[in-house]
Amino acid sequence: MERLSEETRGTLLSPLIDAGWSVQPDRDAIEKTYKFADFADAFGWMTKAAIWAEKWDHHPEWFNVYGKVKVVLTTHDVDGLSTLDIKLARKMDGLAE
Amino acid sequence: MERLSEETRGTLLSPLIDAGWSVQPDRDAIEKTYKFADFADAFGWMTKAAIWAEKWDHHPEWFNVYGKVKVVLTTHDVDGLSTLDIKLARKMDGLAE
Numbered sequence: 001m002e003r004l005s006e007e008t009r010g011t012l013l014s015p016l017i018d019a020g021w022s023v024q025p026d027r028d029a030i031e032k033t034y035k036f037a038d039f040a041d042a043f044g045w046m047t048k049a050a051i052w053a054e055k056w057d058h059h060p061e062w063f064n065v066y067g068k069v070k071v072v073l074t075t076h077d078v079d080g081l082s083t084l085d086i087k088l089a090r091k092m093d094g095l096a097e
Numbered sequence: 098m099e100r101l102s103e104e105t106r107g108t109l110l111s112p113l114i115d116a117g118w119s120v121q122p123d124r125d126a127i128e129k130t131y132k133f134a135d136f137a138d139a140f141g142w143m144t145k146a147a148i149w150a151e152k153w154d155h156h157p158e159w160f161n162v163y164g165k166v167k168v169v170l171t172t173h174d175v176d177g178l179s180t181l182d183i184k185l186a187r188k189m190d191g192l193a194e
Contacts, residue, residue, distance in 0.1 A: 039156045043147045050140045059136045065158040 003028075003078040004086075012086045019093050028080030029072050030089060034096055036067040045069070048095045049088075058084040060092075100125075100175040101183075109183045116190050125177030126169050127186060131193055133164040142166070145192045146185075155181040157189075 004012060013023070013030070021032045036042040042064055053059045061072040073089055075082040101109060110120070110127070118129045133139040139161055150156045158169040170186055172179035 039147075040151055043144075043151075047140075047144065050136075054137055054140075059163050061160070061162040063158070063160040066156050 001075060001077055001082050001084060003075070003080045003082055009081070012083070013081075016086065016089050016093075021089055024072070027074060029074035030081065030085060031070065031072045032089070032092075033068060033070045034092075036069070036096075038067050042067045042069050045096055049092050052091050052095075053088060056084065056088065058088055060088065098172060098174055098179050098181060100172070100177045100179055106178070109180070110178075113183065113186050113190075118186055121169070124171060126171035127178065127182060128167065128169045129186070129189075130165060130167045131189075133166070133193075135164050139164045139166050142193055146189050149188050149192075150185060153181065153185065155185055157185065 013021075016030065017023075019032075021030045023030055034042070034045065036045060046062070046064065046069060049060070058075070061074075063070045071092065073085040074080065075084055110118075113127065114120075116129075118127045120127055131139070131142065133142060143159070143161065143166060146157070155172070158171075160167045168189065170182040171177060172181055
C-alpha cells in the first residue's frame with residue numbers, strides 16, 4: 001500500500017469531491033457526513049459498510065448520532081490517503097444509494 | 098421522561114463512575130471509552146448496543162475507530178441526563194463484559 005501520488009490524486013479524488021467528500025484541512029484524510037432517515041437506517045448502513053471494511057482490513061473513523069454518520073478515511077500505515085480510502089469511500093457511497 | 102433530580106443523581110451515577118463513566122465538564126451528559134481487541138469485536142458490541150438503543154428509542158452519540166468506541170449519553174428531550182441514560186449505560190457495560 002502506498003500513499004496516493006500527486007499524479008493520481010486529483011483524478012481519483014475529483015469524483016468523490018463531487019459526491020460530497022472533502023479533504024480535511026489539517027490531515028491527509030477525506031470526510032463525509034451521511035444523513036439517513038433515522039437511527040435504524042443509519043446503523044443498518046454502518047453495518048453493511050463495517051462488513052466491507054473488515055473484509056478489506058481497512059477501517060473508518062466514524063461518528064454516529066441518530067440518523068447522521070460522519071466518516072473520516074485515511075490510511076494510517078502510509079500516514080495519508082491510499083487507494084484503499086478511495087475504494088472504501090466509493091463502496092460507502094454505493095451502499096448509501 | 099424527566100431530568101434526574103439532585104436526590105437520585107448521585108445514587109444512580111456513582112456505580113457508573115466506578116465503572117469508568119464520567120460526567121462531561123460542559124454538558125449534562127456521561128461518556129465512556131470502551132476498548133476492544135479489534136474492529137470486529139468493537140462493531141459486534143456496537144451492534145448489540147444498537148439493538149437495545151433502538152428498542153428503547155434512546156440513542157447514543159458514539160465514535161468508533163478500530164477497537165475503540167467512545168460513547169456519550171444524554172437525553173435531548175430533557176436537555177440533560179435521565180433514567181434512560183442510566184439504563185442504557187448499564188446495558189452497554191453488561192454487553193461489554
